[in-house]
Amino acid sequence: MILLGSIGALFIALPLTGLIARTPWSSITDQLSSSTALSALWLSLGTSLASAMVALVFGLPLAWVLARHRFPGRRIVRALVTVPLVLPPVVAGVSLLAIFGRNDGLVGRILFDWFGAQLTFSPLGVVVAQAFVAMPFFVLAAEAGIAGVDRRFEEVALTLGARPRFVMFGVVLRLASPALRAGIIVAWARALGEFGATITFAGNVEGRTQTLPLAVYMLLESDPEGAFALSIVLIAIAIAVLVALRGRYLGGAR
Numbered sequence: 001m002i003l004l005g006s007i008g009a010l011f012i013a014l015p016l017t018g019l020i021a022r023t024p025w026s027s028i029t030d031q032l033s034s035s036t037a038l039s040a041l042w043l044s045l046g047t048s049l050a051s052a053m054v055a056l057v058f059g060l061p062l063a064w065v066l067a068r069h070r071f072p073g074r075r076i077v078r079a080l081v082t083v084p085l086v087l088p089p090v091v092a093g094v095s096l097l098a099i100f101g102r103n104d105g106l107v108g109r110i111l112f113d114w115f116g117a118q119l120t121f122s123p124l125g126v127v128v129a130q131a132f133v134a135m136p137f138f139v140l141a142a143e144a145g146i147a148g149v150d151r152r153f154e155e156v157a158l159t160l161g162a163r164p165r166f167v168m169f170g171v172v173l174r175l176a177s178p179a180l181r182a183g184i185i186v187a188w189a190r191a192l193g194e195f196g197a198t199i200t201f202a203g204n205v206e207g208r209t210q211t212l213p214l215a216v217y218m219l220l221e222s223d224p225e226g227a228f229a230l231s232i233v234l235i236a237i238a239i240a241v242l243v244a245l246r247g248r249y250l251g252g253a254r
Contacts, residue, residue: 016235023232024225031229039207040215040230044192047123047211051130051191052184055138059187060180063142064168082140084133089196092133096201100128125202126209130191137190138183145179146172182245189241193234 024031031037066078084092100108100119111117119125149172157167173180195213202209204218212230219227 019228019231019235022224023228027225028229028232031226032233034226036206036210036215036219037226037230040210040212041233043123043126043207043209044211044213047126047130048188048192050127051134052138052188054127054131055135055187055191056184059135059138059183060142063139064146066139067143067146081136083136085136087133089133089194090200092197093129093200096129096132096197100125100201120201121203121205121209123202123208126198126211129197129201130194133194133197134187134191138180138187141179141183141186142176145176145183148179149175185241185245189238192237 032041062081066074066081087095097105097120099106100111102108102112102118102120108119111119119128153171153175154167157171158164162170192211193213194211195217198209198211199214199217204210204214206215206218210218212234216227216230216234219230
């Protein structure tokens with residue numbers, strides 16, 4: 001088992017080691033300060049944060065309903081929520097085109113004809129694509145956190161005269177806050193690293209829809225050193241997220 005475990009660890013570690021070895025550390029500052037890198041970085045930060053907020057605003061009520069209410073079709077709703085987790089990213093992008101595409105989308109055509117709004121090939125389209133793939137991570141974490149709160153705390157609060165709204169926000173969601181924080185951080189990280197749905201639905205227009213993962217993909221052919229430098233940034237963010245989750249929110253070994 002030790003031998004097989006070591007092979008498994010090497011299988012994961014070697015590609016990361018190779019990336020670190022190929023990164024142009026002497027010129028990494030220049031690589032990261034290029035117009036392409038800075039544009040992709042700021043766009044990724046802005047859209048991923050917006051996507052995380054979308055996941056929070058719409059995902060929290062959904063998680064509450066799934067955790068606290070029993071209704072016909074509840075299992076189907078939960079299954080639909082988790083579909084983006086296993087859906088190939090390109091298929092996710094195609095699905096978004098089918099509903100939000102400007103010409104043939106069921107909703108996108110109405111948005112364009114009535115309001116002149118176009119989601120495809122726009123920063124807002126990037127947010128939609130990222131939120132679509134990231135929201136399930138928050139919903140699952142939030143549902144587990146809410147369902148794990150002992151109902152006796154609510155009963156005590158109600159007995160003491162607390163209003164239902166205070167019980168929800170001041171008791172249940174406060175006790176579930178570690179899971180909520182973990183969910184929103186993972187959702188943000190997932191949105192930041194999204195590639196397939198974004199390039200399929202929003203395109204890869206530099207300065208408009210080209211996020212960090214898309215910039216890495218494009219630079220890999222024209223400027224490999226730049227691609228390696230941006231990849232290091234994404235890996236550093238991923239490691240920071242995992243360390244934060246492991247140590248503070250998930251109660252794992254430190």
